[in-house]
Amino acid sequence: MKKVDVLIVGGSASGFAAAFTARRHYPDASIAVIRQEDKTPIPCGIPYIFGTLGSPEKNLMPDGALDKNGVELIKDEVTAINREKKTIITASGQEIGYEKMILGTGSLPLVPPIPGADLDNVFVMKKDVSYLSHLLEILKSTQDVVIIGGGFIGLEMADECHKLGCQNITVVEMLSHCLFTVFDEDLCIRLENELKKVNIQVQTSQKVKSLVGNGKVEYVELDDGRQLKADAVILGIGVYPNVAVGQQAGLTIGPTSAIVVDRHMLTNDSNIFAVGDCAEKVSFFTGQPVKAWLASVATAEARIAAANLFEMRRTNKGAVSVFSTKIGxxxxxxxxxxxxxxxxxxxxxxxxxxxxxxxxxxxxxxxxxxxxxxxxxxxxxxxxxxxxxxxxxxxxxxxxxxxxxxxxxxxxxxxxxxxxxxxxxxxxxxxxxxxxxxxxxxxxxx
Amino acid sequence: MKKVDVLIVGGSASGFAAAFTARRHYPDASIAVIRQEDKTPIPCGIPYIFGTLGSPEKNLMPDGALDKNGVELIKDEVTAINREKKTIITASGQEIGYEKMILGTGSLPLVPPIPGADLDNVFVMKKDVSYLSHLLEILKSTQDVVIIGGGFIGLEMADECHKLGCQNITVVEMLSHCLFTVFDEDLCIRLENELKKVNIQVQTSQKVKSLVGNGKVEYVELDDGRQLKADAVILGIGVYPNVAVGQQAGLTIGPTSAIVVDRHMLTNDSNIFAVGDCAEKVSFFTGQPVKAWLASVATAEARIAAANLFEMRRTNKGAVSVFSTKIGxxxxxxxxxxxxxxxxxxxxxxxxxxxxxxxxxxxxxxxxxxxxxxxxxxxxxxxxxxxxxxxxxxxxxxxxxxxxxxxxxxxxxxxxxxxxxxxxxxxxxxxxxxxxxxxxxxxxxx
The missing domain is CATH 3.30.390.30 (FAD/NAD-linked reductase, C-terminal dimerisation domain)
Known part of the structure; x- marks a missing residue:
C-alpha cells in the first residue's frame, strides 16, 4: 500500500498553499496532493476566461510548481477516509495511507430549487475545464444572457459577457441591491451604475419564478410575471462547503455546514486538518461562525494548517474577510x-x-x-x-x-x-x- | 498688530497638512499660513510638469482648500522671528503676533561648487512657478540635456525630458549606481536599464569637473576629460534644510543641519514646532539623526505637531522613510x-x-x-x-x-x-x- 506523510485532498488554492507551506516547514516529509480534476481552473480567474483570456486553458493552477516543490500530484477521487487505519480509498480503487491529512475539498456551486434549472444552457460556475469550455462556446454565439445572482461572480460574469460581445445582458438579484451582502449601499449603487453604463440591465428586488424552455432554456420568468429572453442562463447565487467525504468519515459539521476546526485548523480527528471553503470559519471580530468563502482566507488557513502538521506552530485568529473586485x-x-x-x-x-x-x-x-x-x-x-x-x-x-x-x-x-x-x-x-x-x-x- | 493663534510658516506639503490638522484638532483657533510664493508647486509633482502635464500651472498646491478650512493665507516672507514678543516681521514690513508657530520652511536645492554652475541654462529644481516655466520653455527647444545627479529627481527628470522629446539625455552620477543610496544594487541596475532602453545615457562613477560655455552652458566636462554636449544642465544632487529664519531666532540646529525637535516636534522654544525638511529627523529603527527629506515624512510630522499645538496629543516614533517612484x-x-x-x-x-x-x-x-x-x-x-x-x-x-x-x-x-x-x-x-x-x-x- 502506498503511504505518504502528508496527504492533501484538493488541488485548488488552499491545496497548493498547503503543499508549498508543508514543504517549507517539513522539508523531509513525503507530500502528495490528490484531486479528481485533470486540470484545475484558478478559482477567482474563472469569470475572466470569457471576455478577457479567451480560453479556460489560460486560467489553470500551475501544476508544475507542485513537482518543483517535491509534491506528488495524484489525479484520483477520494471516495472514503478510514480514520482508524489512516488510509483513503479512491475512485480507481487505490488505498493510500497517510500520517497527516489536510482536507481542502472546497465548495460546490449552489443550484437553486427553481423549476427549469436543469434545462440546457443553464450553467453554474463549475470549476471544471471542459464544462467552462462548453459555456464559453455557448456564450460566443449568444445575445440574450440572464445572470441570476448579483454577487461578485454574477457581476464579473456580466462584465465579461459584455466584453465578449453579448448584446442583451441582465442581472437578476433578489435583494434590493447587487453586492448588498458585501458592500455598504452607496458603493452597491455605484457599481450597479457602472454596469448600466455599458447597457447591462440590473433587476434588483426580483425573484426568479422559473426557467422556461423546450429542452433548452428560452426565457426566465420573474415573480412579477415578466419574462426575460434568455439563450443562456448563468446561476451565480453562491456556493456550499463540499464536505461529503469528511462528513461520511465522521468529522464534525458546524452551523455553516462546514467542517468544524479549532484554532490550529484541526478537525475532531487529531490527524486531519481542514482548510478553505470546506472548513468552518469564525469571525476575527466576533468569534462567531461566518461564511467567508474566499481564496485568500483559504490560503491563509492552509498556511496555518500546513505549518502545524507535526507541531503546532501557528494559530488562526479568525477570518478578517478581505476582497476586491473590478466592475467596468x-x-x-x-x-x-x-x-x-x-x-x-x-x-x-x-x-x-x-x-x-x-x-x-x-x-x-x-x-x-x-x-x-x-x-x-x-x-x-x-x-x-x-x-x-x-x-x-x-x-x-x-x-x-x-x-x-x-x-x-x-x-x-x-x-x-x-x-x-x-x-x-x-x-x-x-x-x-x-x-x-x-x-x-x-x-x-x- | 495682527495676531493669530497659530502661525504656520511655509505653504508646501507640511504647511498644508499642519493647517488642516490644526483646524481639525482646534476648531476655534485662528490659523494662518504665511508663505513667500504667490503659487506653490506640488513638490513631488515638479518633474511631471515637463513631459506629462505640460505646465507648472497644472501642478499647484490647492490654495482653495485653505480657505475652505478657515485658514488664512498670507503671501509674504518671514524675515525675522521675535521669540520673546512672539511676533514675526515680514519682508513687506508687517508684524504678526502668534500664540503657537509651526515652522515648515522646507529645503532648498543644493548647488554644487562646480565651476560654471552659474552659467545660463543651468537649472536646479526650484519650487518656483516662473522659474519652472522658464526651464520648460528651454527644454522644449533643447536636444542635448545633461542631468547631474542620479537620484529620484534626476531619473524622473530624465524620463520626463525623454517624454518631452529631448533626443540626447545623459544622467551623470558620482556613485557606482543611480539611486545607490536608496535601493539595493540589483534594483538600481534594473532601473538604470529601464532608462537605457529609451536611449537615455547613464554615466555612473563619474564626477563633473566643470560646466563650460560662453554666457550659456555649452558642455559638461567630466573628471576623466570627456565632454558632454549640453544645451541645458539640470542639477539634481539634493537639498539642504532651509533653516535661516529659525537659526537666526536662536533655534537649535542639529547634526543634519536641521532644526532640532523632540518627540512632540517641539523646538527648544516651547511655542515653536518644526516639521518637514527643515526639522531634524531621527530614524524609527536606530533613533539616530537621519536625512529623510520626503513629503510623506513631512506631512506625518505636520499631523503630529499640529495636534500638539495646545496639548501634547501625539508623539513621533521617528522616520520610517517610505517612498516610491516610476521610471519608464x-x-x-x-x-x-x-x-x-x-x-x-x-x-x-x-x-x-x-x-x-x-x-x-x-x-x-x-x-x-x-x-x-x-x-x-x-x-x-x-x-x-x-x-x-x-x-x-x-x-x-x-x-x-x-x-x-x-x-x-x-x-x-x-x-x-x-x-x-x-x-x-x-x-x-x-x-x-x-x-x-x-x-x-x-x-x-x-
Whole structure:
C-alpha cells in the first residue's frame, strides 16, 4: 500500500498553499496532493476566461510548481477516509495511507430549487475545464444572457459577457441591491451604475419564478410575471462547503455546514486538518461562525494548517474577510467589517471617510477618484473595517487596511501613519485618503 | 498688530497638512499660513510638469482648500522671528503676533561648487512657478540635456525630458549606481536599464569637473576629460534644510543641519514646532539623526505637531522613510531599511524574497512581474524593511509594508497575513509575494 506523510485532498488554492507551506516547514516529509480534476481552473480567474483570456486553458493552477516543490500530484477521487487505519480509498480503487491529512475539498456551486434549472444552457460556475469550455462556446454565439445572482461572480460574469460581445445582458438579484451582502449601499449603487453604463440591465428586488424552455432554456420568468429572453442562463447565487467525504468519515459539521476546526485548523480527528471553503470559519471580530468563502482566507488557513502538521506552530485568529473586485473601470474592496455589519451587530462604531484623486496633481492622466471609508471601534479607536473604491490601486490599498486591522492599529496611529506617495502612483501626502479618513473619525471620538 | 493663534510658516506639503490638522484638532483657533510664493508647486509633482502635464500651472498646491478650512493665507516672507514678543516681521514690513508657530520652511536645492554652475541654462529644481516655466520653455527647444545627479529627481527628470522629446539625455552620477543610496544594487541596475532602453545615457562613477560655455552652458566636462554636449544642465544632487529664519531666532540646529525637535516636534522654544525638511529627523529603527527629506515624512510630522499645538496629543516614533517612484514602466519603492543599510549598521537580519505576476493568471493583459524583498530583524523576526519593484500597484504595496513595519509585525504574522486578491488587481493568494517572502525568511530563522 502506498503511504505518504502528508496527504492533501484538493488541488485548488488552499491545496497548493498547503503543499508549498508543508514543504517549507517539513522539508523531509513525503507530500502528495490528490484531486479528481485533470486540470484545475484558478478559482477567482474563472469569470475572466470569457471576455478577457479567451480560453479556460489560460486560467489553470500551475501544476508544475507542485513537482518543483517535491509534491506528488495524484489525479484520483477520494471516495472514503478510514480514520482508524489512516488510509483513503479512491475512485480507481487505490488505498493510500497517510500520517497527516489536510482536507481542502472546497465548495460546490449552489443550484437553486427553481423549476427549469436543469434545462440546457443553464450553467453554474463549475470549476471544471471542459464544462467552462462548453459555456464559453455557448456564450460566443449568444445575445440574450440572464445572470441570476448579483454577487461578485454574477457581476464579473456580466462584465465579461459584455466584453465578449453579448448584446442583451441582465442581472437578476433578489435583494434590493447587487453586492448588498458585501458592500455598504452607496458603493452597491455605484457599481450597479457602472454596469448600466455599458447597457447591462440590473433587476434588483426580483425573484426568479422559473426557467422556461423546450429542452433548452428560452426565457426566465420573474415573480412579477415578466419574462426575460434568455439563450443562456448563468446561476451565480453562491456556493456550499463540499464536505461529503469528511462528513461520511465522521468529522464534525458546524452551523455553516462546514467542517468544524479549532484554532490550529484541526478537525475532531487529531490527524486531519481542514482548510478553505470546506472548513468552518469564525469571525476575527466576533468569534462567531461566518461564511467567508474566499481564496485568500483559504490560503491563509492552509498556511496555518500546513505549518502545524507535526507541531503546532501557528494559530488562526479568525477570518478578517478581505476582497476586491473590478466592475467596468471601477475597482472596489473591503477589509473587515462594513458599517452595515457594525450596526447590525450592535458594535459601537465611528465612521471616517475621505476622497481624493489617486494621483497628484489630480490633473495627471489616468487619475481616478479614490474613496476610503473606515469603521473604527468607538471606544478603543481600533480599526475594524475599511471599504475602498477607485482605480486599480484599490487591490493593494485594501491590503494596507487589512494589515492595519490585523495589527489592531487605532485611529490615532493611522492618522500619523507614515506612508509613501508618488505623483503617478498615489494620492498626495496631504490628501492621502486612509490617513484623512482616520482624522475625520478621530474628530467624532473626542 | 495682527495676531493669530497659530502661525504656520511655509505653504508646501507640511504647511498644508499642519493647517488642516490644526483646524481639525482646534476648531476655534485662528490659523494662518504665511508663505513667500504667490503659487506653490506640488513638490513631488515638479518633474511631471515637463513631459506629462505640460505646465507648472497644472501642478499647484490647492490654495482653495485653505480657505475652505478657515485658514488664512498670507503671501509674504518671514524675515525675522521675535521669540520673546512672539511676533514675526515680514519682508513687506508687517508684524504678526502668534500664540503657537509651526515652522515648515522646507529645503532648498543644493548647488554644487562646480565651476560654471552659474552659467545660463543651468537649472536646479526650484519650487518656483516662473522659474519652472522658464526651464520648460528651454527644454522644449533643447536636444542635448545633461542631468547631474542620479537620484529620484534626476531619473524622473530624465524620463520626463525623454517624454518631452529631448533626443540626447545623459544622467551623470558620482556613485557606482543611480539611486545607490536608496535601493539595493540589483534594483538600481534594473532601473538604470529601464532608462537605457529609451536611449537615455547613464554615466555612473563619474564626477563633473566643470560646466563650460560662453554666457550659456555649452558642455559638461567630466573628471576623466570627456565632454558632454549640453544645451541645458539640470542639477539634481539634493537639498539642504532651509533653516535661516529659525537659526537666526536662536533655534537649535542639529547634526543634519536641521532644526532640532523632540518627540512632540517641539523646538527648544516651547511655542515653536518644526516639521518637514527643515526639522531634524531621527530614524524609527536606530533613533539616530537621519536625512529623510520626503513629503510623506513631512506631512506625518505636520499631523503630529499640529495636534500638539495646545496639548501634547501625539508623539513621533521617528522616520520610517517610505517612498516610491516610476521610471519608464517600472514602479519601485522602499519602506524602512534596505539590506545595505542593515549590513552597514550591523543589524542582525534575514532576507526573504518572492516574485510573481501582479495579476492572476499571469497571462492576463497588463500583468507585470512584481518582486518583493523583505528585511527582518533576525532574532525578533520583526519586519524592518521592504523593497518592491513591478507595476503601478507598487505605490500602495509599499504602504502595506510601511504599515507592517510601523505595527512591528513579525515574519510569522506576515506569513499568515490575510490579504485580499483579485485576478485583475493582485497576485494570486498562493503566489502573494509579501506572504511568500516572509515564509522564505522564516525558513532561514529556524
Amino acid at each position: 473601470n471601477i475597482a472596489s474592496g473591503l477589509a473587515g467589517i462594513r458599517e452595515t455589519d457594525a450596526r447590525e451587530t450592535g458594535i459601537a462604531y465611528v465612521i471616517g471617510e475621505a476622497e481624493a484623486p489617486d494621483r497628484h496633481p489630480g490633473s495627471l492622466p489616468g487619475a481616478t477618484k479614490l474613496r476610503v471609508k473606515l469603521v473604527f471601534h468607538k471606544y478603543s479607536g481600533v480599526l475594524i473595517g475599511g471599504q475602498v473604491c477607485g482605480g486599480d490601486s484599490v487591490g493593494e490599498l485594501v491590503n494596507l487596511l487589512a494589515a492595519m486591522i490585523q495589527a489592531e492599529m487605532n485611529a490615532d496611529q493611522i492618522a500619523t501613519f507614515q506612508m509613501g506617495t508618488h505623483p503617478l502612483l498615489t494620492a498626495s501626502p496631504v490628501a492621502y485618503q486612509v490617513v484623512n479618513a482616520a482624522e475625520v473619525a478621530l474628530g467624532k471620538m473626542c | 514602466n517600472i514602479a519601485s519603492g522602499l519602506a524602512g531599511i534596505r539590506e545595505t543599510d542593515a549590513r552597514e549598521t550591523g543589524i542582525a537580519y534575514v532576507i526573504g524574497e518572492a516574485e510573481a505576476p501582479d495579476r492572476h493568471p499571469g497571462s492576463l493583459p497588463g500583468a507585470t512581474k512584481l518582486r518583493v524583498k523583505l528585511v527582518f530583524h533576525k532574532y525578533s523576526g520583526v519586519l524592518i524593511g521592504g523593497q518592491v519593484c513591478g507595476g503601478d500597484s507598487v505605490g500602495e504595496l509599499v504602504n502595506l509594508l510601511a504599515a507592517m513595519i510601523q505595527a512591528e509585525m513579525n515574519a510569522d504574522q506576515i506569513a499568515t497575513f490575510q490579504m485580499g486578491t483579485h485576478p485583475l488587481l493582485t497576485a494570486s493568494p498562493v503566489a502573494y509575494q509579501v506572504v511568500n517572502a516572509a515564509e522564505v525568511a522564516l525558513g532561514k530563522m529556524c
